[in-house]
Amino acid sequence: MKTALVTIVTGLLAATPLAAQSVEDFPSKPMTYIIPFNAGGESDVSARFQQSEWENVTGQQVVIQYQPGAGGAQAWSQLNSLPGDGYTIMGINLPHTVLQPLAGSVGYATEDLTPVHYFHYTPDAIFVRAESEFTSLDQLIEHAKENPGLVTFAGSGSNSSNNLAAIRFNEQAGVTTTYVPFSGTGPSITAVLGGSTMAGFNYATSGVSQGDAMRMLAVASEERLPAFPDVPTFKELGYDIVGGAYRGVAVPASASEELRQRISDIISEINAQPAFVEKMESAGFVLTDIGYDEMDEFVAARIEDYTAGAKALGIIQ
């Protein structure tokens, strides 16, 4: 009964209209955090990790809602129609929010969105299942060179970070492989574990959740991951592949500059909580601390990088 009571009380609080207030007091009621994807993905899990620290840091709870559809575009296209009082924030992802508007009319442009903080990224990584004959990236590349097109990679979605990484891998290693898109990380991992595809281009986080059932051959991070000290980076092996999906928090464009900075600070502070760092890193996430003040520069650099990738994907000429 306690839970129900808390729900009702929280609900009542949320309904209470509040007069205009100073940013220092923000937040003074529970916040809503919209995840533009289904539950269970990396966006959801990392937001749930933040949620468990939210009350410690801000003194208020946060409610997570899901608004999946069109690979996130459904929610992002509606972001600016939400109230800009700061109490509704939305998860935002790269390269999605750059590649989608390039690929077609999805109801928003990259510059319409206002990210205030990118708090982590999940590097792309190549996986094979435990029973696979491949124990190193070199073996896989050799096999791909001898049999062009034969090596299949399962990955999450078309025009996604996994897709970009697979294309880049083909270029860098000088091979031809087949990328098979699945409707998310779960189904693509199932395909790798079940042997439907020879290997997978997934996020490093899957290496943690699958334990010994899968082998990570290489990871697209700058440095080796704390959770996988034995897995080499692509860079070490001589391939210039660094990338993955960045996840952050965005606000409606109508939010004031002070609010944007304040929410960026909240996310930064959560990023510094030892329990949060522990959970994120042991799950294979790589924390970043890209706050509102560095945002323009960061996004501009990513756009440049992904536009080159979009050409390779054939999205743009």
Add this chain to the structure above:
Amino acid sequence: MDILGYLLNALTPFNLMLALVGVVLGTVIGALPGLSATMAVAVLVPFTFTMDPAAGLIALGAIYTGAIYGGAYAAILVNTPGTPSAIATTFDGFPMAKRGDGGLAISVATIASVAGGIVGAVALLVLAPPLARVALAFGPTEYFWLAIFGLTLIAALSVGNTVKGLIGACFGLFLSMIGVAVVGGDVRYTMDMQRFLAGIDLTSAIIGLYCVPVILDLVANADPHLKPSETGGLRFAEGFRHSLKRKFNIVRSSVIGTVIGILPGAGGSIAGLVSYSEARRSSDDPDSFGKGNPDGVIATEAANNATVGGGFIPTLVLGIPGTPPDAIILGALLVQGIKIGPTLFTTDANIVYTFIWGLLIATVLMLPVGLLIGRYAYSSITKVPKAVLVPTVALLTIIGAFAIHSNVEDAQLMVGLGILAWVLNRYGFQPSPIVLGLVLGSIAEQGFVQTYLIGNASGRLTEMFFMRPISIGIIGAALLTLLFPIWSDWKSKRRAQLAQAGVQFANAEASTIPEPKRRDVPGMIFAGLFVILGIAIYVGASALSPLGAVFPIAIAAALIAFSVLLIVMNLRRPAGGPGETLDLNGGAIRRIALGIVMLAWVLLIPEIGFLVTSLAAFLAIMIIADYDRPSPRTWAIWIGSGALICFGFWWLMANVLLLRMPAGMLF
């Protein structure tokens, strides 16, 4: 400690209370179309952070299993699956309720749900690690054939009307392609409208296709919604005896449900459809399915509750969630710091086994809870006057479609599809094939294109599609389902012929020559429209990437072929069919008025606000649906309760479910 020892942990008063509250809450949420288990679980997850992990899991699992069961009420009583898992429950549940057997339908649904839930949970308890391999044995090819198997059910559902059923399925498959394609990433058939980007939402489409026609027919005459039952009550003893006789059906459906539950991406709706199809095929009397055979309800409900336990198997063993609620529960576990994976059953055995026992207890609690809520729901729906029932159900359809994404556009789509479904149904295009196409379309397409990519890469395309052992089994089952109705039809004709031959001399004129079918002009007009749609789909596919265009082209070709076939078949029939005259009698006027009010309702919500629009529409529909002309005092009571219902739901959505309500001029 062995497995049984953990039972004691689950039996603490606190855990028992969580299981009970969870089941009650879940059943109520599941019974309201659109309010889903996913939503309830998502809202409640933060409260489990501070609980003991096993207790939190028990609460979430109880809500989940209760919601899957609760979906049966709406399916039986108002022909609307409360959750997509209950789609096949409507096939026989609603006809039963209409003829006065609604209580019996609820009883057998409850018994089957509890039995199915127990089978699923026991499988999770004792066989989880080995069964998880099933999830891995299913590759893209198997998903493709599973979806095709589901589609073959159309042949059985539309006996005597197969071509129209196939056209409906193609239309449903087309609806499933709208939006951003997973494979290929193309934006397809959105007509550059933002609202179609995320595709047609399955839940709101189901509500529209099944429920709106029911309420449109409700206002057309003064007959009660459901025929009052003769004996009253739920007829539990009778239901129990019947279920006991059908124990083989229950066991088979539960096993199908458990196995399909293990497959991530398949889910309760497919489990229900497959076991319904199997129950029909193995029945002595397949023709009574779809006309109110309790065995259809038993099959679906046993299967969909078995998917709950089944779905937890890949979630807990592999960290791959079987269903959306499983995915949220997975997230909750990760936040608690519990590491999912094969070792979970040994390192955190205490939590896992306590939870599974809790789930079993919650499943057993569904029996008393369900019978109590069921009795109340059934008697209130038969007793409530039409003038209150119709606007309440209409309100629920709109709330349900809106609540999924806090999006009024979903509700607008729901009403539009519903009116279309009513018109189509009147001319013989039933909603079920459309829904099957919509549910199975994306699974079939993804499976097909992935299989093609993998097979093409290794140059073994035929082998990939047709030579995998599990695929061969599914193809066999699909062929059986497809050919069985034709075969049994032939057999019964043959039997009739033989019988006829015997009595021919004695009673020559008794041999009934079936009246030749007349030309169906409206059906031909619709077929013509579907040909145009097919051409439009084909033309639209030319702008897509090769990956994204394969399926649309195939569907367009099939849609055109079946529609032309329907036209040709009718041209060969004698003209002068039953002329459809547009008879604007009282019923038709009320129907049209209701359609207009519902359209105005969903169009005005974003402009004026949810509560005010709903109150006005509620009142208008009351007037449209009223046949009793009661005293002003009764009217006052009706209006008062209507206002209370509107306000109650508005408050629930805005303050408990924390949906973002549309901000109109008023509120």
